[in-house]
Amino acid sequence: MTWIQTLEYRANLYVGLFSILSGILIEYLIWKQIFVARGTELIRGFTLNELVAFIFLSMIVGQLKSSWVTSIEMIEAIRSGGLNKYLIRPISFYTYHLMMFIGQNSLFYMAYFTLIAAFPFIFPGLAFTTNFQIFGFMNALILAVYLSYNMYYMMVCVSFWFHEVRALVIAYNVANIILSGQIIPLRFFPEVYLKIIAFTPLPFLVDFPVSIATGQLPPEFWASKFLIGFCWCLFTWALGKIMYYFGIKQYGGYGA
Amino acid sequence: MSIHVKNISKSFTSFKREAGLKGALQSFLNRKYETFHALQNINLDVDTGEIVGILGENGAGKTTLIKLMVGLLYPSEGSINIDGYTPWNRKNEFLKQISVVMGQKNQLWWDIPASESFLLNQKIYEIPQAEYKKTLEELVQLLNVEDKLNVQVRRLSLGERMKMEIIAALLHKPKFILLDEPTIGLDVISQSKIREFIKFYNEEYNATFLLTSHYMNDIQALCDRVFVIHKGRGLYDGNFSALVNKIKPQKKLIFEFPKAPEEDVIVNLQQNFDFKMIRNVVTAELPDKQLTMLLGSLFKLDDPVTFSVEELPVEDTMKTFFSNPEKFL
Numbered sequence: 001m002t003w004i005q006t007l008e009y010r011a012n013l014y015v016g017l018f019s020i021l022s023g024i025l026i027e028y029l030i031w032k033q034i035f036v037a038r039g040t041e042l043i044r045g046f047t048l049n050e051l052v053a054f055i056f057l058s059m060i061v062g063q064l065k066s067s068w069v070t071s072i073e074m075i076e077a078i079r080s081g082g083l084n085k086y087l088i089r090p091i092s093f094y095t096y097h098l099m100m101f102i103g104q105n106s107l108f109y110m111a112y113f114t115l116i117a118a119f120p121f122i123f124p125g126l127a128f129t130t131n132f133q134i135f136g137f138m139n140a141l142i143l144a145v146y147l148s149y150n151m152y153y154m155m156v157c158v159s160f161w162f163h164e165v166r167a168l169v170i171a172y173n174v175a176n177i178i179l180s181g182q183i184i185p186l187r188f189f190p191e192v193y194l195k196i197i198a199f200t201p202l203p204f205l206v207d208f209p210v211s212i213a214t215g216q217l218p219p220e221f222w223a224s225k226f227l228i229g230f231c232w233c234l235f236t237w238a239l240g241k242i243m244y245y246f247g248i249k250q251y252g253g254y255g256a
Numbered sequence: 257m258s259i260h261v262k263n264i265s266k267s268f269t270s271f272k273r274e275a276g277l278k279g280a281l282q283s284f285l286n287r288k289y290e291t292f293h294a295l296q297n298i299n300l301d302v303d304t305g306e307i308v309g310i311l312g313e314n315g316a317g318k319t320t321l322i323k324l325m326v327g328l329l330y331p332s333e334g335s336i337n338i339d340g341y342t343p344w345n346r347k348n349e350f351l352k353q354i355s356v357v358m359g360q361k362n363q364l365w366w367d368i369p370a371s372e373s374f375l376l377n378q379k380i381y382e383i384p385q386a387e388y389k390k391t392l393e394e395l396v397q398l399l400n401v402e403d404k405l406n407v408q409v410r411r412l413s414l415g416e417r418m419k420m421e422i423i424a425a426l427l428h429k430p431k432f433i434l435l436d437e438p439t440i441g442l443d444v445i446s447q448s449k450i451r452e453f454i455k456f457y458n459e460e461y462n463a464t465f466l467l468t469s470h471y472m473n474d475i476q477a478l479c480d481r482v483f484v485i486h487k488g489r490g491l492y493d494g495n496f497s498a499l500v501n502k503i504k505p506q507k508k509l510i511f512e513f514p515k516a517p518e519e520d521v522i523v524n525l526q527q528n529f530d531f532k533m534i535r536n537v538v539t540a541e542l543p544d545k546q547l548t549m550l551l552g553s554l555f556k557l558d559d560p561v562t563f564s565v566e567e568l569p570v571e572d573t574m575k576t577f578f579s580n581p582e583k584f585l
Contacts, residue, residue: 081361084323084328084356084358084361084363085363087326087327087328087346088326088327088328088351088354088355088356088363089351089377089380089381090348090351090352090380090381091380248330249330251328251329252268252329253323253328253329
């Protein structure tokens, strides 16, 4: 159904795809100029091609996992009484919107997966060099999408108490783009920051899947990382459930 | 589906502020909260197959009661039991048996045709394909919207949208249906079609309906029983006609003489009955008993050219009632 909804607004779909591709092009041009200006082959262990490949993938993963638009819709539903539509039906607000989010993005997913499929040809030898890497990346991507959705969902639940928290979601989204390594790889950040975010779920949102795909994270570390990522999913899911349980009691069903 | 509402109360906390920038700043720095008691100690029992009208002015608590009954809100106090279910626990088995139509709130998906929303409802309620097809055809025919099924919901007229809302609400054949202002903003033909349809559905499936409406014609046509809420408290629970009689027991008489009787005869009659005489037509609004006596007296004077005894418009009666409900009960 979300495809049908998305296809109702063709222009929006075209513009969405174009804006993402243009973002990737801008990143490429900036980093190319930085390498030329510094006259160096390596920055923090990355060649230009490696860095561009890493950022290219990071942006794609960042886009795929970001459910901020869905979150804004969910907050609006709580604020305006639109949540009623879900509460009176035998469906879960959480699951319904997770499915809607995946559905809404699925056309974009297809476009991105075409790009990812072309990756070995655009950047030969820089990512997806083995089937195991592809398998690892796909699993880490699912984990990132789910974890990210849970984190946004917790913010959605805050609106049961404070009603208007769209600014919080937007602020988180902007911070998340930078702090999860979507624009600049986490390795480029100061040591102190890296030590702090190691205790947060942020590295699992972008850096983890991209590091697997580009071979920056050797396979022997995957299992432990997946386990920690899974624990974060479980923790954020449970916290979201608890917040919803108490939050729904505050719900006023206004506007209807 | 039987409903038992016991000692239900619901309060909301909100903050108050004065208008303007100063008020906004004051409220930002020192917010003053106040508690509003939307419902207080409400008791109501509804039997299977009943259509009960919930009456009250704006802000009386009608919609809050409906929201509590379908589990949208948690009560501050009291309990509701609907066929063994507590609504706010929102068990799937319960949700599959109820439906809500809120005339002022769109429950269909705005950007896609209603037919797509119906398909989604089929999946949500797990309606078998054959049953879904049969029910949809039946509802679409009854409400006469065959040609609108594939039109984007946002492009439908208010009446068409309301019909689609009703179809979406009934596809899973619920046993308990709450209609909150289902005919609001509709033209008289659409109102009447929706009323007929509700009646049909109630008789066909023995479904229980709870209905709020500001159109007294809706209530008169559909509900034998009404529950009146005033300032959050239950004020009356009983027969609608009895309530109307209690408020204004008068009926309207129009009696036309072939030619006007002698003036002194009329003046004499007016000492006993309150009526008007304009040329050769008598009009009076009197209680049943007095009206029968007046009619008898008029017949003694002469045979009428025409005469009629009518009920007073129920809208007017209820307007009188809501101006001061305590006075009548």
